[in-house]
Amino acid sequence: QSALTQPASVSGSPGQSITISCTGTSSDVGSYNLVSWYQQHPGKAPKLMIYEGSKRPSGVSNRFSGSKSGNTASLTISGLQAEDEADYYCCSYAGSYVVFGGGTKLTVL
C-alpha cells in the first residue's frame, strides 16, 4: 500500500487561509468517509483536528475545516495564527489497514 500524497510544505501569513490536500485512491480516501487530520507540534504527540472528513472534535477551533471530493481530501485553516505552525497529517481507513499521508509542514510567515 502507498502513503497518501500531501504537499511537503505550505505557508501563509497571519489572518490568511491555507488548504492542504491529501490524495489517495478509490481504495482508501475515495471509498470511505473515514479521513482524519492530525496536527503535530515538534516533540509532541499528534492531535486529532478533523475526523470523518469534516467533523471537528470538541475543543478544536472552527477555523479548521475539512472536505472531500473523489479521492482527494482537504484541510483548510482560516484566519491563520502563529500557533498553527506545525506538521499536518491526513489518515484514511483502507479496508483492511490504515494509511497516513507523508505530512505537510505549515509555516506561518
Added chain:
Amino acid sequence: QLQLQESGPGLVKPSETLSLTCTVSGGSISSSSYYWGWIRQPPGKGLEWIGSIYYSGSTYYNPSLKSRVTISVDTSKNQFSLKLSSVTAADTAVYYCARHVATYYDILTGYYRLGPLDYWGQGTLVTVSS
C-alpha cells in the same frame, strides 16, 4: 480523562525483538467502541500506522510489517502490547500508542471500520543499535 502511557526498553539490538506496552487509565480497554493502536515515527519523518487491536483480540496489521508484528491485549491489566521482531536500524522511531475509534461494523468482513485516533500517548523513543 483517558490517558495512555507507553513503556519498554529504549534500546534494542539489531535482529532482536522490540517489545512495548501501553497502559490505559481513565477508561476501560474493554469498551466495544474502540480499537487500540500502535503508530511510529522515525526521527524527522512521517507517521506510520503499525496495527490495532480490539479487546476481543481481533487485529488489523500494516501489510508491510505484518510478518514481524504481533499486537496483544490484556484486559485484566488494561494494557495492550506490541512486539516487532528482527529489528534493524530502520525500526528506530518514536512509538506511540493511541485509541482508535471503531465505527461501522462490516458484516461482510466481520470487522469494524477504523475511524480516528482520538487519544494518544506521549510516545517513547526506541533506538535499534548494537
